[in-house]
Structures are given as structure tokens and as C-alpha cells.
Amino acid sequence: MVKIYQRYITFLYLKNFFIIFCSLEFFYVGVDFITNLNKLPDSANLQLLYALFNFMSAVNYTLPLSIVFAMIVAKFSMIRSNELVSMYAVGITKNALILPIFVTAMVLTFIYIALNFSSFSYAYEYKSNILKYNQIISTSSDLFLKYEGKYVYFGELNPYKQEVTKVKIFDIKDNELQEVISAQKGVFIDNAWMLENVEIIKKSKIDENLSVKLESVKLPYMTALEKFRPKIIENAHLGQSTLSIPDAVDAIIFFGEQGINVDSIKTNLYLIIFFPFFAPLIVVIFYYYLPLSGRFFNLALMSFIFVFIAIVGWGVLFVLGKFASNGVITAEVSILLPIVILGLLAFVLYRKNR
Numbered sequence: 001m002v003k004i005y006q007r008y009i010t011f012l013y014l015k016n017f018f019i020i021f022c023s024l025e026f027f028y029v030g031v032d033f034i035t036n037l038n039k040l041p042d043s044a045n046l047q048l049l050y051a052l053f054n055f056m057s058a059v060n061y062t063l064p065l066s067i068v069f070a071m072i073v074a075k076f077s078m079i080r081s082n083e084l085v086s087m088y089a090v091g092i093t094k095n096a097l098i099l100p101i102f103v104t105a106m107v108l109t110f111i112y113i114a115l116n117f118s119s120f121s122y123a124y125e126y127k128s129n130i131l132k133y134n135q136i137i138s139t140s141s142d143l144f145l146k147y148e149g150k151y152v153y154f155g156e157l158n159p160y161k162q163e164v165t166k167v168k169i170f171d172i173k174d175n176e177l178q179e180v181i182s183a184q185k186g187v188f189i190d191n192a193w194m195l196e197n198v199e200i201i202k203k204s205k206i207d208e209n210l211s212v213k214l215e216s217v218k219l220p221y222m223t224a225l226e227k228f229r230p231k232i233i234e235n236a237h238l239g240q241s242t243l244s245i246p247d248a249v250d251a252i253i254f255f256g257e258q259g260i261n262v263d264s265i266k267t268n269l270y271l272i273i274f275f276p277f278f279a280p281l282i283v284v285i286f287y288y289y290l291p292l293s294g295r296f297f298n299l300a301l302m303s304f305i306f307v308f309i310a311i312v313g314w315g316v317l318f319v320l321g322k323f324a325s326n327g328v329i330t331a332e333v334s335i336l337l338p339i340v341i342l343g344l345l346a347f348v349l350y351r352k353n354r
Helices: 004-035 044-080 083-089 094-115 119-133 230-238 245-257 263-273 275-287 299-325 331-352
Strands: 140-147 150-158 163-173 176-189 192-203 214-224
Touching: 004 044, 004 094, 044 083, 044 094, 044 119, 044 275, 044 299, 083 094, 094 275, 150 230, 163 192, 176 214, 230 245, 245 263, 263 275, 263 299, 263 331, 275 299, 275 331, 299 331
Parallel strands: none
Antiparallel strands: 140 150, 150 163, 163 176, 176 192, 192 214
């Protein structure tokens, strides 16, 4: 059963969280909107969508900071009003007071991670497409890729509709072209490409006269290129590493089987799944270093120090993530290791104050 003080602390924390989160979001969106005002399309609908996608992409930066700042503001508010020391006086332990905030911070973090299972992850891409192309979804043209020993050409790819046009698949074995599959159109269905109006040109074996014959077969439909998902194709063509969690996992498996380096994609996956836990862990660590009363401390200076440390810590982890994306250091060292260290420190402080 949730106790009264737990409900009060949770309410106070969430109130400060939403105030700070909305303030940071609107500030970020407002500055970006003003900066790119001359580049925005004339369409009011596209401008609203740009603001929406900008709001969504800013969550990556504002959510962790809002989680930490909300705890700092809530606890310093309780210190000024002597609520914190009063709760300690009636026998409520430190661990009991931090538990509602930690649980709330973890729930917010898991919500953010869950959002990255959807197209939420592509908000920045959609925002950029509106600026560059005056449309949400951009198509890619003249794609030439390698897949399971075959060379694949797509005239145009629409990742949103999961359609391609002017498909050619070149099957090469022992450095010789064996067959060419041509299709006017293809649609990605049931984890494979359904090609329409297909023509297969095969090369027969060389006869005694050293002549080569070509055989042509036409089919209305044909299934090919299994597990070659549109987002994986677009990622390979554009060199992007920002993907949703399912697409990132599929890309790591797919490119790993092709012997292609997946460090940037793996780093992006770690940033989505593990980096957000920086905020709840910092909340716990900061809490145990808060003063009990404001009588002997300059609370304004103390709050500024905590905010400054939070920003610097977040910035250091963010830079380490960029280093990992560029291959300077591994994702395990730059992302996983700092999170594990913070987790161990938070656990030690929690055990120490039992």
C-alpha cells in the first residue's frame, strides 16, 4: 500500500518534472524554429509537423536532464520548508524517501525506451526531411548494395511504403555472372520482397563450341531478398546509425552476417537502451549528498553545484557516446562501463544507508 508521504513526494517530483521538461522542450523547439525559420516550407501543416518532430527529437536530450533537475528542485524545496528534516525526525529513513523518486524516474526511463521501439526514433530524420525536401519521408534513388553474395540495384526506394522500383539482382558465383533478375516493382511483405513482372535471365553452361546461351523466364510474381528490410537498405545506403530498437537489432544481425562493421549501429543501440539509466542513477547518488537543513548551507549555491555536476556528467557521457560512434573507443567502454560504475555507486550508497 502506498503511504501518504510516498504519494506526496511522487506528486511533488512529477510536478517539478513536467514543469522543467516542458520548459526545456519549448525552449529547444522555439530556438530551433527561429533559427530555421527561413528554411521552413510555406505549408502550415508541415510547419506544425516540423515543430512536433522537433519536440520528439528533443526528448533525447531533455528527458534525462529533467529527471535529475526535478529531483534537485523537489528536494531543495523540501529542505527550505523543513519538510525533509521533519520526515527524518518522525522515523522515515533516507532510503524510504528516495524510493518513490527512483521508481518514478525508472518508469519515465522505461517509457522513453519503449517509445524507441516505434517510429519515434526517426523523429530527427523526419524533421530534417521537412527542411531539406519539404516532405516527411524522403525516397532514395540508385541504390547498389551487396546481399548474400548477390549485387542488388534499386532504382528508387520508399521506406515508408516499403516499396521499390526498377529492381535488378545480379547473382555472381566464382567471379562469373550466373543470372540477372529484373522486376518493375517490389513490395516488402512477410519479411521478404514480393517482386512483380519479373524476368529472369540465366546463363547456361558452356558447350563444346565454347558458346554461351541465355535463357529468359518471365514470372508475374517472385519472392526474393528475405530479411532485407527497407530500413536496413536505407541505412546501408545513407550510412545512418540512428534506428529504432527492432531495426537496430535486425541491422546488427544482418550486417554482422555480411561481415560489415556494425560498431556505429551497436553504439546507437546502447545509447537508446543503456544511456537513459544515467538519470535515475544520478538521482540516487545526488540524493545521499543533499544537506539535511538549509541553516548551515547556501542552498542557492548548493543547487547550482548539483545542476552543474549533472550537466557536466551528462555531457561527458554524451561525448563518450560520440567517440564510440566514430570508432575511437568501444561502446562497451564508453557507455556500458560508466553506467555500471554509476549503478554500483548508487547501490553502495543505498546499502550504506539501510
